[in-house]
Amino acid sequence: MSESPPRIEESAAVNFDDRIEQLIGSLTMPESGRHNMPQGQVSLRDYPFPFKGVVSVTAGVTGMTARACRTFLNYFAREGDDAPAAELEVSAAFGFDTETDRLSFGHRDGGSGSPEAEEEQVAELVRCGALDTIRCVSGHRDWERAQERLQVLGLSPRIAIDTPSGLPGASFRSDDSLLERYKFGDHLDYRIKPDFRNKLHAYLWEQWAHEAHAGQTELVARFNRTIQTPVGGEDATLPFKRYAGPMRGTATTLPALLNAHDLDWLVYWRGAALVDFEPALWSIVGRTPDRDETRNIDDPLADYHQRACWTDIENRQAKGELLVMPPHRLLGWLRLRQVLKLEVERAEDRWTVRMACDPADTDYSALAENGFDGLALVVPSDAPEIEVLPQGADHPIEMIREKDPTLVNLDCLYRTWRPLRSGLTG
Known part of the structure; x- marks a missing residue:
């Protein structure tokens, strides 16, 4: 009587990269680690207005x-x-x-x-x-x-x-x-x-x-x-x-x-x-x-x-x-998206947004020193008039309000982005 052929058992082990690939493939974009601005709230825009x-x-x-x-x-x-x-x-x-x-x-x-x-x-x-x-x-x-x-x-x-x-x-x-x-x-x-x-x-x-x-x-x-x-x-x-x-x-x-x-x-x-x-x-x-x-x-x-x-x-x-x-301006912006807090006081005819951040924060202070140029906040399109006050300020900064060209049902309050330096010589 001949011997039975050897039994080949499939390994239960799965390659680590395969497991990660399966994991990532199963997640939705909001779970992927990308930045998603909350709907119905005031938040720092992905990037300065109007850029995508x-x-x-x-x-x-x-x-x-x-x-x-x-x-x-x-x-x-x-x-x-x-x-x-x-x-x-x-x-x-x-x-x-x-x-x-x-x-x-x-x-x-x-x-x-x-x-x-x-x-x-x-x-x-x-x-x-x-x-x-x-x-x-x-x-x-x-x-x-x-x-x-x-x-x-x-x-x-x-x-x-x-x-x-x-x-x-x-x-x-x-x-x-x-x-x-x-x-x-x-x-x-x-x-x-x-x-x-x-x-x-x-x-x-x-x-x-x-x-x-x-x-x-x-x-x-x-x-x-x-x-x-x-x-x-x-x-x-x-x-x-x-x-x-x-x-x-x-x-x-x-x-x-x-x-x-x-x-x-x-x-x-x-x-x-x-x-x-x-x-x-x-x-x-x-x-x-x-x-x-x-x-x-x-x-x-x-x-x-x-x-x-x-x-x-x-x-x-x-x-x-x-x-x-x-790089330092992009990384500073990405970091501010994580640390800058926006406290919103809602009234029927006006919202007041107060920026809350450590005044010594390097990225926030750099933004303030440049007159908040480039600051951009997304707000609900149906929100009333909105004023924005920097950390510790009593008077709002002047901002422009327009419909956001990328985001649905959201407006943008912004100050124009400007390069910080002019041309070099020599």
């Missing part, structure tokens, strides 16, 4: 010289017949030269003079807001020296990227573990992309879930939100995610990174994206970062395709669809 989406672009330090940095920033404030359809508020990062113990643009070519002269140029641009991010200071001792130098110069950049820890006075920090290469934008519907499984594999879900003991919705929120919740530690800065495509963001690949299709989706879903970009690098389009043969370039805007990409974005901003914000 936001993209934030920072020029990185790899290969960046003083001349290249100014050329790049000046492009967005050009005047005359070549003036842009809308002024894009694009910022840049700066680094720390461990050989000279000075701040730098990232790459010395001799054209910026001595290390001391280059540092003074960096400090000038930090003070006017054109440089808002310190980046790529690796070792802890080097980072301590960089912080000491910033303190001597009286500089407090709001953002630190690829640094061992946060920075006193900085509000946000990021590193390569929060560089998401497969998901473009914040608050998007994760189910519309065919490479969803790749996105999951690119993120350390299991490790984070173990450390945070998070619930299901919190896991999804982590995947679908730009600002993250710190897990342990004494670092007061908030971690945030940057977004990149499968190719390194350079002068030649930016049009693929900010392609019209993804920008359309960003506007449609009222999303936001902080884009990782190195304008002083050339690379082969279509290759992954380990094979793209990068090299430094003198003119970060020499490529026609990149200029056409910026023209497309300028036109989108001019139409009131897509706003370009520097």
